[in-house]
Amino acid sequence: MGDGELGSAGHTAIDSSNVGFKLLKKCGWKEGTGLGASEQGMLEPIPTFVKKNKRGIGADKxxxxxxxxxxxxxxxxxxxxxxxxxxxxxxxxxxxxxxxxxxxxxxxxxxxxxxxxxxxxxx
Known part of the structure; x- marks a missing residue:
């Protein structure tokens, strides 16, 4: 998976210009591998969305x-x-x-x- 490609869940991978990407690289992470000691973690970042209501996170719709x-x-x-x-x-x-x-x-x-x-x- 390269920069900007879609992952298996339909999310885009982080770009190499991303600050988080740079920090992970500095700590020894290799692109395309999962996080964690056994590299078993997620490959793509958690999807985000804009929250427009005043309810708490996780509250019923x-x-x-x-x-x-x-x-x-x-x-x-x-x-x-x-x-x-x-x-x-x-x-x-x-x-x-x-x-x-x-x-x-x-x-x-x-x-x-x-x-x-x-x-x-x-x-």
């Missing part, structure tokens, strides 16, 4: 609209559940704080009444 809508609905429901739990937690926290404050006020009032009873001149 497209999802069906129904699946997308189901996913969206599930996420919205989950978000709503989380918000309602958060609100309930906030409300119960406020109630607990109010009860604690009320207990403290009762204790202070008890102390004042106790001191008034025994030391009316000081209070």
């Amino acid at each position: 497209t999802k069906k609209k129904v699946e997308v809508l189901k996913d969206l609905d599930a996420k919205m429901q989950n978000n709503h559940d989380m918000q309602s739990k958060k609100k309930n937690k906030q409300v119960s926290k406020r109630i607990r704080k109010m009860q604690e404050e009320e207990e403290r006020m009762k204790e202070k009032e008890f102390e004042r009444a106790f001191f008034r009873e025994f030391w009316p001149d000081n209070v």
